[in-house]
Amino acid sequence: MTLKNLYGVSKLSDEQILNLKSAATRARINAITMVQAADSGHPAGAFSGIEIFLSVYALANLTPNNCDNLNRDNIIISHGHTSPGVYAVLAEFGFIDALEAVKNFRRCGSVFQGHVVREIPGIDWDTGNLGQGLSAGVGYALAQRARNFKNNVFVVMGDGAQTKGQLAEARRIAINENLNNIIALIDNNDIQICGHLDEIMKINLKEVWRADGWNVLECDGHNFNELFNAINQAKNFKNSPTVIICKTLMGKDGCAMEGTNEYHGKAPGEKIYFDIIKNLKGDENLLNTALEARKNNLPQKYFGREIKPITPNIETGNVITYEPNIKTDNRSAFGKALAQIGKLNYKNPDKTPILVFDCDLMPSVKTDEFKKYCPENFVQCGIQEHATATISGAASAGGVISLWADFGVFGIDEVYNQHRLNDINNAGNKLVLTHTGLDVGEDGATHQCIDYIGLMRNMFGWKIIVPADPNQTDRATRYMLKTPGCICLAMGRSKREVIKEFADDNFKFEYGKAIKLRSGNSGSIFALGYMTQIALKAADKLSSEKNINLNVYCVSSPLAPDLNAIREACNTKFILTVEDHNINTGMASIMALEMMKNNLHAEKFKNLGPDNFGPSGSSSDVRKLFGLSVDGIINAVNELI
């Protein structure tokens, strides 16, 4: 019953066409039954895409046997809501069992989710938020290239979302990087939720793709011969990537669902359902079988395959220790460690490739030295952060260590939802944010990234590291590159004094540990990242001038509060938090919730930090405004005592 993969076939035989046509019929029957049984889903778009999905999965080097390997073709379904059609087609090729999908579609805990997920064999990217699929394809193509593989990357998209700006960005990066192995297909059924494309938002599909330098083909998206010809033509075209505009009919073969926007996102109802089943000569009992099955609990085995971020296999080299009295910026310490590690592993086929992405800020984010040593692993994406965020995520899913360095505001504020999708995908990309906090120079509120902790805290997989000095930055960079999962390293712009205690070759980075640098029982200060140096100066002054002795903790993992340290601090008279981050959403807020949940209280609790957007001025002037100076901290301590 299972359809043969037709990878390498250049012309379809009559029998092959017949087989594909019956598969299309079966797939439509299964897809519509899923939706009707779940009484929820997107049937019409699923129906318009069936022949496209069948052709792509037929011609791709992607099978149930190789789908867990890295060296194979990738397929991204950008319009993940067409899942019923995708599942039904995956079943035809033996990736999954059709009946299980029919029974469990959109059931809580089932892998057959409303939008496609990587836990289903044959799916390479969780989608759902439109416009990101092509970027994911570019990420996979770059990972393929870094591993010297010669596979294709297919991206199937709807037409309504062709207007999303991120698509234009991804198109240009694909051209700039000569990713001629990408084949994009647009299901051009000319219907979106509110009507025909031209009624909603005019876009000249051919012209916008051509303007960005793509090879544009057109075909009948329900005709297997035309689809196969176009895909094979695209495979053989080596001057640029290709997009195939596939003319389709919304709800094709779906009776009353045909040609209307009404069944974009809802079940057809029994009347239309049985019309379709009759028309397609399907089993009239299938729906009942599904409905009966849905009365039971979900069986464990349908939870899908496990998706984990890759475990990097690289040498992380010898630490660089910056001696006290040397001042350097954390950015440079990061850049040096990255370049050293890059060089150490570059083009070593036994090591995981490291890809570094830039958005026209290389000299400021200090990835230029890496580029010098590892030119082929450096990807310039221009001022196109949305695509870059997704590309860097998908590249890591494609099996490389993927690192994007950017200013804080562009690297997280601008692209929060892209990183959220990376997290949902368990992608495991690395994000280096410079110019975070108030330490951005005189650029003003638009450039002050005082919300990176508050933003990342909304996701569940990300770690954030905010190193306090160049030595901790060096160690954290090595930790980040070697550790699986999504990790963000955040730092400011200015030169920093070395913390004496950290200037030691044996000094290690430990995620989740607050480092106690001063002891005292008058009170406790928790300082975030480089605020530690300022807190230490305040504490030392209070100790020498007023004999007030405080605990000072250096916090570098704000998302992972150190309960032992907090417990200890609760035995002193107060807790004062010091951070150049939004006072409502940073370290203090995280600590407060943990304390409340664990019934931990200091006598007094005060949080220092910006309570508004900061003005344009020198970082130290701006910090002073919000009490984040030696004097400001001393004043706060005096208030608390």
Next chain:
Amino acid sequence: MTLKNLYGVSKLSDEQILNLKSAATRARINAITMVQAADSGHPAGAFSGIEIFLSVYALANLTPNNCDNLNRDNIIISHGHTSPGVYAVLAEFGFIDALEAVKNFRRCGSVFQGHVVREIPGIDWDTGNLGQGLSAGVGYALAQRARNFKNNVFVVMGDGAQTKGQLAEARRIAINENLNNIIALIDNNDIQICGHLDEIMKINLKEVWRADGWNVLECDGHNFNELFNAINQAKNFKNSPTVIICKTLMGKDGCAMEGTNEYHGKAPGEKIYFDIIKNLKGDENLLNTALEARKNNLPQKYFGREIKPITPNIETGNVITYEPNIKTDNRSAFGKALAQIGKLNYKNPDKTPILVFDCDLMPSVKTDEFKKYCPENFVQCGIQEHATATISGAASAGGVISLWADFGVFGIDEVYNQHRLNDINNAGNKLVLTHTGLDVGEDGATHQCIDYIGLMRNMFGWKIIVPADPNQTDRATRYMLKTPGCICLAMGRSKREVIKEFADDNFKFEYGKAIKLRSGNSGSIFALGYMTQIALKAADKLSSEKNINLNVYCVSSPLAPDLNAIREACNTKFILTVEDHNINTGMASIMALEMMKNNLHAEKFKNLGPDNFGPSGSSSDVRKLFGLSVDGIINAVNELI
């Protein structure tokens, strides 16, 4: 000394050209002195744009006398880092005093910020994060149209950021809405931070603008005759908006700054500075004057004009009261109130126009009835959320009540940074998010907006309202439309029971008040929005079955915790929070920080809510997984007691 505004002039006289040329020289002298005195800023881009800025401000109907009115031309400087050039040109036209800008550029607290802000007369939008300026221009143009004004909107942009996807979105919306009064100008100096455009990211400027239907003109961006001709040609062209690609030289007339990317973002240093001054025959003492002035504190008067969101002047009609036992979704209650108010004020020249924006989700977000009654005030933006977010913000700055309704994930997760810039701009737009929390149907993690509170909490101006039932939704809609400032109204998808206590024509919405619906001293529940109904059921069951009596508070303003209610609850045995929002970043987290700061503690504190991305399943199944059911709440209470 002040240059004359040349609005309406079609051909420049020799004298006018001479005046403009000397203004350009003075502007360059002032601009470079600002940067050198501040030892910070972006001089080379400022120099390349001087003639463009002079031409635009000369030909626009925008003067120091009318710049606080609504009925005039708008000018958006999208690449706000060229501020030294803009300030110097504004001074030429008498908007500001040149010497004050020279003395105070980039000083902490000064209005002469690193990136332009609306507090400076003549500036219509705070920019700094690239790629948003054209969207802001579209927003202003739509506001102009809604008020029946016939003015032009000028948008000046750099060329490096032409790759940003949001630009393509804004281009299409401008075409779709026939905004032929927009004139965009690109300063095409062919240099971005890391090199020439083609070295960083290839883009065919002419082709991408043409592909989206714009009229494309080209001119020498340093030649006043050519600039004036092009702008006048654009003004007279009525078939589409026009973009003028102005060929310029990076750092023009800036000696060693010419033609290089080195002085994109730093001061030239004394050597080059004095070369430039000599070359331009400037006053060699100006720098010293500025440096001397910078030793003093900033005088109060340079803090700029006050920018406030508009105060809506509309009738909000009679409340609609939904009787108990009626079930309707909050979305529909919102849509009904909006349509009613829209109809009441539509085309009334004495009332503030209400503009409603959609991204192809009208039937789901319930703005279709508004569209029926107020077709000319409804703007379809297609699947282009980034542009829409900025457009809706700028439209409100342009003097209309601007409301965008979208699914939560698309309306805030995808466009956080756009709303952040709206907030920095004090724009005052209204954002209606439907499908928030876990109440999204079976669409899965990508569509579950369980972070809207955690995201908005990172900004400082936004209010969030999460109504519990249709009656509160009705009242909150009226409150939102009438209240100045950025306000977000967030709601789920499903039908909700009416809360008996709210089914009253006299029931009012009060921002910041937690409404106590049950009393008891065993413990206290704070429930967010529609979780109130579920909490009430649990409380009533505990009361009748176990004689456990609890306070139940309905929280609808999670960003504004009600300290009186919290204080009262701290006298009971526990506080239990119930919210279908990320457990780490929602109402509980806000309450915990407030409690910690105010030294308020309940004996026990527990927060219920999702601690991970939710699976795809029915909303009630998914809620149950996270303990957000009647039984889940009862279990939590039993644990706490």
